[in-house]
Amino acid sequence: MGPKDENLExxxxxxxVGVVDWNLRDFHGYATPKGGTYNAYLIVDEKITLIDTVKAEFAPEMIERIRRIVNPSKIDYVISNHVEMDHSSGLPAIMELAKDAKVFCTKHGKTGLNxxxxxxxxxxxxxxxxxxxYELDIGSRTLMFIETPMLHWPDSMQTYLKGDKILFSNDAFGQHLATSVRFEDEVEGGAIEDAAIYYANILMPFGSKVLKYAEKIADLGLEFDMIAPAHGVIxxxxxxxxxxxxxxxxxxxVIPKVLVIYDTMWNSTEIMAKEILEGVREGGVEAKLFHLRKNDWSMMxxxxMFSPVIALGSPTMHGTMFFTVSGFLTYLKGLRPKDKxxxxxxxxxxxxxxxxGVEEMLKSSGFDITEPGLQVKYRPYEDDLKACRDLGIRLAELALNKAN
Structure with a gap:
């Protein structure tokens, strides 16, 4: 990739002027099998302005990209949309070079950076x-700031370039996706699915904030010709x-769909899971089966996010649920899915x-428990298998009702 591509206008x-992290496979527990990017944007005007930075380990690469356009010491303004370290830990390296630059951030942003x-x-x-x-004149262009608290930290904000109608959206509208292209329309198959995975694992708890954000954008009368997030493609x-x-x-x-999620020790719980799946299918509803040690939780x-009903299975080990089921439920509780x-x-x-134990954790995570749990001793026999299949049929009916 030559200099023109590396410093994409x-x-x-x-x-x-960001970086591509081709080898990123884990983002604080969220699996990123496609890698990721940390996007930063440089505006060359009367006041040279840098919007966001990158992880500290990639700061030299970002600085080199900037250097091919302008001397980093000439940067006048640095916009810090978000304190989280994947965006801000490269900031000290920039400020060491651009010693006279002014840093723009929210009140919570200043506290967090300090x-x-x-x-x-x-x-x-x-x-x-x-x-x-708040509007910032940088010469021929004007930036406007939009506070977005809890999308997804208290300090979060976005930067809107008036006239050009470009929204620098930070974590909102992003994806974890490493690619040599920079625009969504250049990605084969697009990036909506990657954006959905990103939303489910990072922004799902903040749905009400997203709706309030949409109202704020409407009140401000903003239109977008381009949305440039801090992760992924534009x-x-x-x-x-x-x-x-x-x-x-x-x-x-949601759509009519049931997820059957489980772990198993000696296959009894797995046999039950597959029979429940068959019952859902017999009930005319899409079903998906996920073994917790053979599927990535982030993708699940x-x-x-689109499934109104789940069945969650676990063998008993040491008088309680299997450790992977407990871990998954802990991960789930933090994301606070609603109406499930x-x-x-x-x-x-x-x-x-x-x-x-599974029922108790599901309840504490906000799930509606539809009926008493189904359990078998040692292994499922004919009557147990029928009970599993009948359960699947009932779950299919429930999914249809909830999706309509």
């Missing part, structure tokens, strides 16, 4: 605290498609405990 005088980098000289930076509607051909998708996801729209969460129904199932030997 996304609009006249506006450059992508707490993270104060010992490294952050307290000597020239901060300008901004809020929604939306330019039809930016409204990702905005509309976010609204659907935030409204928790995208399926869960569930049933627990499982097997045990000389003593039970798993099904009750």
């Amino acid at each position: 996304i609009a006249k005088g506006i450059y992508w 707490e993270h980098y104060g010992a490294g000289g952050c307290r000597n930076w020239d901060f300008e605290v901004v809020d929604t509607g 939306w330019r051909e039809d930016p409204s498609c990702i905005v509309e998708a976010y609204l659907r996801w935030a409204k928790r729209e 969460l995208k399926e869960l 129904s569930a049933v627990a199932f499982g097997s045990y030997g000389w003593g039970g405990g798993a099904v009750k």
Whole structure:
């Protein structure tokens, strides 16, 4: 890739100067099998402006990209849309070069940056605290800031380039996707599915905030010709498609589908899971089967986002649920899925405990438990298999009712 591509001009005088992390496979527990990017954007105007930075380990690569366009010491303004370290930990390296640059961020952003980098000289930076509607003249262009608290940190904000109608959206509308192209319309098959996985694992708990954000954008009368997130590719051909998708996801729209999720020790719980799956299929509804040690939880969460009903199965081990089931439920609880129904199932030997524990954790995560859990001793026989299949049929009916 030559210098022209590495310093991609996304609009006249506006450059992508981020980095591609081809080997990223885990983002604080969220699996990223396609890698990722940390996007930063440089606007060359009377006031040279950098929007966001990258992870500290990639700061030299970002700085080299900037250097091919302008001397980094000439940067006048740095916009910090978000304190999280994948966006801000490259900031000290930039400020070491651009010593006179002013840093623009929210009130919470200033507090967070000081707490993270104060010992490294952050307290000597020239901060300008901004809020929604604050406008910054950089010469021939004007930036406007939009506070987006809890999308997905208290300090989060976005930067809107008036006239060009470009939204630098930070974590909203992003994807974890490493690619040599920079625009969504250049990605084979598009990036909506990757955006859905990203939303399910990062922004699902904040659906109400997404809806309030949409109201704020409408009140401000903003239109987008391009949406440039901090992760993944840029939306330019039809930016409204990702905005509309976010609204659907935030409204928790679902389809008739049942997920059967389980782990197993000696296959009894797996036999039950497959019979429940067959019952769902017999009931005329799509079903998907996920073994917790053979499927990635992050990808499963995208399926869960569109599924109104799950069946979760566990064998009993040491008087409680299997450790992977417990871990998955802990992961699930943090994402706070809403309007979901569930049933627990499982097997045990000389003593039970798993099904009750699964039910309790599902309830504490906000799931509606549709009926008492189904459990078998040692292994399922003919009557047990029929009970599993009948359960699947009932879950299919429930999924149809919830999706209509």
